[in-house]
Amino acid sequence: MVRKRERRVPPSSEQRKDPFETATRVDRTGDSASDRKLVTSFVLLCIVVIPAVSVLFYYVKNTPHATHTVSQENQRGLIKTDVTYQEILTEHTKVSENASHRHYTYPILAYITTWNSKGYEMAKRFNNKFTHLSPVWYDLKSQGNSLVLEGRHNADIGWISALRKSGEASVLPRVVLEAFPKELLRKKTLRDKAIDLILTECQEMEYDGIVLESWSRWAAYGVLHDPDMRIMALEFIKQLGHALHSAPSVRNSKQQHLQLVYVIGPPQSEKLQAHDFGPHDLQSLSAAVDGFSLMTYDFSGPHKPGPNAPLQWIRLTLQFLLGIRNSAAKSVARKIFLGINFYGNDFLLSEGEGGGGAITGRDYLNLLEKHRPEFQWEKNSGEHYFVYSDDNDDKHAVFYPSLMSVSMRLDEARQWGIGISIWEIGQGLDYFFDLL
Numbered sequence: 001m002v003r004k005r006e007r008r009v010p011p012s013s014e015q016r017k018d019p020f021e022t023a024t025r026v027d028r029t030g031d032s033a034s035d036r037k038l039v040t041s042f043v044l045l046c047i048v049v050i051p052a053v054s055v056l057f058y059y060v061k062n063t064p065h066a067t068h069t070v071s072q073e074n075q076r077g078l079i080k081t082d083v084t085y086q087e088i089l090t091e092h093t094k095v096s097e098n099a100s101h102r103h104y105t106y107p108i109l110a111y112i113t114t115w116n117s118k119g120y121e122m123a124k125r126f127n128n129k130f131t132h133l134s135p136v137w138y139d140l141k142s143q144g145n146s147l148v149l150e151g152r153h154n155a156d157i158g159w160i161s162a163l164r165k166s167g168e169a170s171v172l173p174r175v176v177l178e179a180f181p182k183e184l185l186r187k188k189t190l191r192d193k194a195i196d197l198i199l200t201e202c203q204e205m206e207y208d209g210i211v212l213e214s215w216s217r218w219a220a221y222g223v224l225h226d227p228d229m230r231i232m233a234l235e236f237i238k239q240l241g242h243a244l245h246s247a248p249s250v251r252n253s254k255q256q257h258l259q260l261v262y263v264i265g266p267p268q269s270e271k272l273q274a275h276d277f278g279p280h281d282l283q284s285l286s287a288a289v290d291g292f293s294l295m296t297y298d299f300s301g302p303h304k305p306g307p308n309a310p311l312q313w314i315r316l317t318l319q320f321l322l323g324i325r326n327s328a329a330k331s332v333a334r335k336i337f338l339g340i341n342f343y344g345n346d347f348l349l350s351e352g353e354g355g356g357g358a359i360t361g362r363d364y365l366n367l368l369e370k371h372r373p374e375f376q377w378e379k380n381s382g383e384h385y386f387v388y389s390d391d392n393d394d395k396h397a398v399f400y401p402s403l404m405s406v407s408m409r410l411d412e413a414r415q416w417g418i419g420i421s422i423w424e425i426g427q428g429l430d431y432f433f434d435l436l
């Protein structure tokens, strides 16, 4: 089952102006002619539009250049652009014998969801590769005049204790702040209550802290456009961070306090909007927050098919958030977990309205078996894709990570000296974990 990460953008009036919309709509409404035409329009999209947007978006100076190094000898020469479906089908389950050896030495946060239970297995199998594990378990909701933290029924104590026997990773369940933000942010009693619920859950369940997702909700409710509310929103996160930091960790005597990792999204357009999380927000929260999980994916969607996370856009996002070159920026960079998707997308091209959506590794392998596609490598986005026709003769384009694309993103993160976060480890192919 596939469920995508919560959308970052409110589906309302504040949608970003979409520079891709035009390009892809033209492609779709044109007579749904030949494969070649589709492929050409994709290549155009990737080669022409992305760089153009990138230039418009931010003019980048001093961006570190990713020189890709194929260093892992255990990858059997598989990290390359000219991949074939046969090779993927025969190799994807083969992983290095030593599942503990880390190739990526900065922190790695892995999300695990209840709807892709393979993630629980992968967390155990590659336990030592991860520094932070975030099972997606909790929602903090409004209930009458108060609040309730839902999700303890998801918590798998046996799994946590198995992990702790064989590894060091912090367990930080994700909490989504669903509660009505206007009330929550305005009323001190509710803010205190929210913090108390989270703190108590961490202590009773012996978690190492939490990953909090609230910014996208606040943006969706429009509260970030109100300058006073925006300040209260940031203050709330700080208050939560300080509360967690002052609480001793029940479990771990080495680590003095509970941790807060905060989920943030990339900016939505070239001009910073009130609902965007910007570099000053990052600085302002840096003392209260232990890490920022940056959602650098979902660049494209069913209405504008294309790469999931173009490499240039990832660079621009990092440049935007971390570009201020001073010592404060340097210390905050160490807290970034760059988002890498382990899911893909299967977009329907023939339909006028757009269709299709996220796929898991399992879905992807089924498509390879059935359609035996020919892969294309798109240099500017640094992603593989292929086009196929389904039983109704409708055209699809599939973008799913490859060893090459994942490895380029790891190289990028390595050059910035930052951590990575993976959404989510139940959806990837086994041999991706060899890169970590």
Ligand SMILES: *[C@@H]1O[C@H](CO)[C@@H](O)[C@H](O)[C@H]1NC(C)=O
Pocket (backbone or CB within 6 Å): 098, 099, 100, 101, 102
């Ligand atoms: C596996 O990797 C770990 C971490 O690098 C190392 O300590 C260990 O000795 C390795 N085990 C084997 C059997 O090579």
